[in-house]
Amino acid sequence: MVNRRRSARADTAPPFRADDGRWQELLDIAARIFARKGYKSTTLQDIADEFGVLKGSLYHYIRSKDDLLFEVVHSVYEEGLANLRAVAGADLDPVERLRAVVRGHVVYLIDNLVETTVLLHEFDQLSDERRARMPIRDYQTLIADLVAEAKADGRLKPDVDPQLAALAVLGATNWVYRWYRPGARSPEEIADQYADLLVDGMLLPDRRSAGAAPERAGASPGGATG
Amino acid sequence: MVNRRRSARADTAPPFRADDGRWQELLDIAARIFARKGYKSTTLQDIADEFGVLKGSLYHYIRSKDDLLFEVVHSVYEEGLANLRAVAGADLDPVERLRAVVRGHVVYLIDNLVETTVLLHEFDQLSDERRARMPIRDYQTLIADLVAEAKADGRLKPDVDPQLAALAVLGATNWVYRWYRPGARSPEEIADQYADLLVDGMLLPDRRSAGAAPERAGASPGGATG
Amino acid sequence: MVNRRRSARADTAPPFRADDGRWQELLDIAARIFARKGYKSTTLQDIADEFGVLKGSLYHYIRSKDDLLFEVVHSVYEEGLANLRAVAGADLDPVERLRAVVRGHVVYLIDNLVETTVLLHEFDQLSDERRARMPIRDYQTLIADLVAEAKADGRLKPDVDPQLAALAVLGATNWVYRWYRPGARSPEEIADQYADLLVDGMLLPDRRSAGAAPERAGASPGGATG
């Protein structure tokens, strides 16, 4: 759905004005390697090799290795949140908005798998200052608010705790980065299943969307970690 | 229930037979620091400092840093799986066993939060050979099988894909390591909510356990990442 | 005679293309220290100190300490063998070729004393893989073949065993690295004496070159080991 997010080199003020083609290429390479090996296990040498320059030359683009992590992560964070906010603000009843949010989150995550992997797995490696600029709790709050709204509408089981439910939703959906590999199942299929499972799980029995879709075919999804 | 898992120093054959008190202390320290800073960002100096020896002295207990990660992770992996298998084998109908498994997994994870954090976050840092000794897919398979069984019983929505459902369950529950902090809510409360949410989400509308418990009180859970 | 052998950086592919001046300087320094203290007793610190950089900086030139040993040793090995093969292929009768080979070997060895010292004393410290690339037995074979040829010509005592004779020749000549110090006696004098002694020792009594040169003056050679 999304995927056209492109970093505007948010607030690192690099000592240069790289043409944006090369800059994006660098970010993409860094993101890919961070996702594969982890931030700490990635060396600037790894990145420079793939970028086709000597490692010292990377300092024409960045001021520190940390910059790369931040740049990779910051834009997915912002855009992903914006994306969810847009969906959450649609003119639908709260339960449907919740469903849409789950769906949208899954699709966004898969559409930006490399970057979200880095965000979700390497978030803690950011400097405190930079982590503070990405209040990751906002995701939880956004969903918890929707749950609370639906609950106020009387649609949900009375014992649903919005915060806890939000964390369950985020856990299930974020976890996708751990096992998704393109091929078996489309992002949309996964998103639909997850939305149905998670949102139906909160609903009062008698209020559930009666008609469940007929079983969809598809190879069983693989899972590296799970 | 849990938590008395103690490593029998599985298959690293360290150059000694230390008294197990010190060995366990070392593993606990390592696990704690790995959980806090990540494996790669933890230095043997960090560990030695807390253990109260010079860093070279750690080699009385290990043969490489990697040993520490493996030892920490291997026992939680094994015991956690054994734990789930025991629960999954109970003499109950499949849906109840599924519920019990979700509950058991959450409780186990929280009871062993430090070690499961290391397992879930640093699994990829293990050497290939050692990773192969812990077929983490077994967790997914175990749950997927239960889902398939319940589905065969006609209890579940026909479009539930067992593998996908298992991954959703594991995502939601495993994610707990990202936000759980002792205090606000008991492990059992969380476990119950998760079990209800996730299992109910798979059930056919008319087959659901009618009586949902009245809302439980509790402070809203904090969440570092989520 | 020789001594212009310069490494073409045979097959270590270092992470750079240093100007060869510095590279040769490094190899020369390493060779000198290896020869003096032995490979194992030489530290990269020793080498870096003399090279004038921090020890970590050596890794611009090498990938491991082992590289240095290999580079030092590989080129003398190859060139020394080529040198002998050239001499052995001359258009002379076998006995004279043998004499020339002994002479040539001694002169080459002294002309490249530092490197041959390292080759002869530290050969076993090479990794198996690298040792395999230098079939040091070729020296023995080359000489044994010449001896066999001379024997087939009927020039040698019938009980001369070519392999054993070759080993005697190599032992006597290679041993030079243990005691030679420039000054007392010229490489050529030594070479001539050795050739006469060793080759005459194989000849049939009546076939020997009658005229022996008059005694040459010269200080008695010192000898550290021997």
Added chain:
Amino acid sequence: MVNRRRSARADTAPPFRADDGRWQELLDIAARIFARKGYKSTTLQDIADEFGVLKGSLYHYIRSKDDLLFEVVHSVYEEGLANLRAVAGADLDPVERLRAVVRGHVVYLIDNLVETTVLLHEFDQLSDERRARMPIRDYQTLIADLVAEAKADGRLKPDVDPQLAALAVLGATNWVYRWYRPGARSPEEIADQYADLLVDGMLLPDRRSAGAAPERAGASPGGATG
């Protein structure tokens, strides 16, 4: 021929009175490993493992690793020299004494292959003080004196330089430690061939022992380094 040389624990004054069985066992083990891997590459751990104690326990037998090297080397040095002196003092003409010395040296060396290997290869690793206690030049002098004597008798080619000839003899014979492996050829066969080759090489043509033995059968000797 010899081989019953047993160390009297020359002058290391160890902090103990080990029963000599264990002490000899330790020296034998150390010698074997030093010969195989080199002194520097041998760890006390290696030795302790084979000796069947923990490495710290070795300090009941030695005061330092260096002690082991010295003890191993000192006794072969002394006994080997005494052996040669006895042979050199026999009541024979100088040329025959020379021949006997070459023979005796080769046999002794092979009979004590492990220890002589350590002596010949690791001599330089001894502390200066200890090296000084083993004037290895004595071997050279002993042989050079014999050569000079034979030369004074008019038996040798006039251009034979006694020192140089002695070094050739020592080189050829000492080198045996580099290639000898039991099996192919008896120590005595090798010794005879070497004596004939080296001594005949010094003789005046017309004075040589006419009858050379008929070719002896035997597999060709292997040679690791040579």
Added chain:
DNA sequence: AATGAATGAGGCTTCATTCAT
């Protein structure tokens, strides 16, 4: 923009040696 060389700090690991028990 890029190179090539170097820095400097620190990481993991090894190992001879000591010592209380």
Added chain:
DNA sequence: GATGAATGAAGCCTCATTCAT
């Protein structure tokens, strides 16, 4: 005589970063 634990120094190697060209 031996153990088990620890020391302390040092060794090899890595890597983010700097800088003159």
